[in-house]
Amino acid sequence: MATLDLSAIELKDPDVYVDGVPHASFRALREHDPVHWHPEADGPGFWAITKHADVVAISKDPKRFSSAARFIYYEEIDEESMAIRRSMIETDPPEHTRLRRIVSPLFTPKMVEDYRGHARAVADRLLDQAVARGSFDWVHDICEMMPIRIFVDVFGAPESDADRLARLANMLVAVDDPDLAPPPEMYAAARARGFEPHHLPFSSPAALELFDYAQALCDARRAEPRDDLITRLVEAEWEGDRLTDNELVNFCQLLVFAGNETTRNSLATGMHRFIEQPDQLDLLDRDRALMKGAVEEVLRWATPIYAFRRTATEDVELRGKEIKAGDKLMLYYISANFDEEVFPDPERFDVTRDAAAQVVFGGGGPHYCLGAFLARMQVETLFTAVLDRGLRFAVDGPTARLRSNFGNGFKTLPVRVVAGR
Numbered sequence: 274m275a276t277l278d279l280s281a282i283e284l285k286d287p288d289v290y291v292d293g294v295p296h297a298s299f300r301a302l303r304e305h306d307p308v309h310w311h312p313e314a315d316g317p318g319f320w321a322i323t324k325h326a327d328v329v330a331i332s333k334d335p336k337r338f339s340s341a342a343r344f345i346y347y348e349e350i351d352e353e354s355m356a357i358r359r360s361m362i363e364t365d366p367p368e369h370t371r372l373r374r375i376v377s378p379l380f381t382p383k384m385v386e387d388y389r390g391h392a393r394a395v396a397d398r399l400l401d402q403a404v405a406r407g408s409f410d411w412v413h414d415i416c417e418m419m420p421i422r423i424f425v426d427v428f429g430a431p432e433s434d435a436d437r438l439a440r441l442a443n444m445l446v447a448v449d450d451p452d453l454a455p456p457p458e459m460y461a462a463a464r465a466r467g468f469e470p471h472h473l474p475f476s477s478p479a480a481l482e483l484f485d486y487a488q489a490l491c492d493a494r495r496a497e498p499r500d501d502l503i504t505r506l507v508e509a510e511w512e513g514d515r516l517t518d519n520e521l522v523n524f525c526q527l528l529v530f531a532g533n534e535t536t537r538n539s540l541a542t543g544m545h546r547f548i549e550q551p552d553q554l555d556l557l558d559r560d561r562a563l564m565k566g567a568v569e570e571v572l573r574w575a576t577p578i579y580a581f582r583r584t585a586t587e588d589v590e591l592r593g594k595e596i597k598a599g600d601k602l603m604l605y606y607i608s609a610n611f612d613e614e615v616f617p618d619p620e621r622f623d624v625t626r627d628a629a630a631q632v633v634f635g636g637g638g639p640h641y642c643l644g645a646f647l648a649r650m651q652v653e654t655l656f657t658a659v660l661d662r663g664l665r666f667a668v669d670g671p672t673a674r675l676r677s678n679f680g681n682g683f684k685t686l687p688v689r690v691v692a693g694r
């Protein structure tokens with residue numbers, strides 16, 4: 274490969290990701306400049322962290338690398354916006370420890386097992402409906418529908434709200450994609466209520482609608498408790514401590530974004546890969562014992578979130594680079610998951626490889642994804658349902674990827690059934 278001009282590498286522009294993950298750029302950075310200073314046209318610049326070991330070490334060191342100081346994505350936001358937007362993912366210990374203790378009993382592997390039957394029923398129903406048509410959009414008809422339906426069930430929201438929540442989740446994170454971004458009237462409505470979009474999560478007015486939605490649901494469950502996650506959240510306590518109203522709605526908003534787009538993108542990229550490499554699906558079919566490992570490899574390959582940010586709280590030296598207090602560091606999970614030091618021949622998709630070290634859910638440490646078991650269960654459930662039906666697909670038209678520097682995935686993947694019962 275001709276040497277890439279490292280100073281010309283661009284990782285923030287959403288256009289860079291439209292045609293695929295820029296693996297060549299990440300490969301070059303891992304090899305030549307793993308702690309790389311990346312200037313920004315509209316910001317102070319940041320350190321691009323591309324090695325697996327560094328992503329893990331920084332994730333596990335919240336004291337020196339804060340999630341709260343300037344938040345967890347590229348944008349620089351003021352104190353006022355931070356106060357409105359803060360959910361647990363943008364807190365540091367000990368505040369984070371307090372929030373995490375209250376909510377983590379609701380996401381244990383045992384709880385997730387309770388949802389498996391429902392997840393399988395959802396997968397079966399969606400596959401039956403779509404396959405009967407012969408050709409359909411894997412993203413729209415399966416991936417967009419499945420996580421949100423499981424989510425509303427877990428959450429305790431009416432199933433009839435699933436489509437609306439899926440649309441809002443799209444509008445929340447896809448503000449850079451003209452096909453999915455919120456309509457102008459939603460921006461106007463937020464301004465009319467005194468909210469500038471940059472005050473809201475992802476600078477999206479859809480967040481306001483999600484806050485309202487969550488508030489109404491929390492109020493309803495407070496008045497009339499049920500056996501669902503919202504009721505448990507409203508009632509959850511740790512040593513007499515409960516979530517405040519603001520913490521509750523921010524947490525619900527976090528769940529909608531964290532739990533849906535991400536899972537959906539892993540289901541879409543996973544199927545795309547299996548279509549490209551049908552031998553891998555056949556292998557899995559012949560030996561279902563490979564399934565747990567295959568889920569890790571699908572997730573590694575899909576890496577639905579490209580990166581999250583940390584902010585240095587003190588001067589630190591890393592691989593000879595002098596990081597100053599206040600500097601922004603972007604932890605590129607997408608690069609760490611293709612680090613040849615951890616995953617030999619990383620650009621080969623192989624369901625038999627040991628991909629357990631993937632950092633799809635973060636590099637460990639206090640913020641490690643709360644929904645990791647739920648996400649894994651959904652990936653396993655969908656691909657098991659596909660195999661149980663002997664289904665095989667072919668791409669049936671132009672595919673399109675998200676225009677986003679945050680979410681790695683497809684917005685359309687037209688498929689045709691080529692085998693199945």
Ligand code: HEM
Nearest residue numbers: 361362531532535536539577634635640642643644647648
């Ligand atoms: C494949 C799907 C998913 C991916 C790729 C993913 C990825 C991530 C990542 C990278 C983090 C941040 C880790 C860090 O900052 O160190 C995170 C945190 C989080 N995720 Fe997920 N996630 C997924 C599914 C879910 C699901 C299904 C839920 C819940 C229903 C969920 C809820 C959360 C929450 C609440 C946090 C914040 C945890 C904290 O701050 O302590 N995620 N996730």
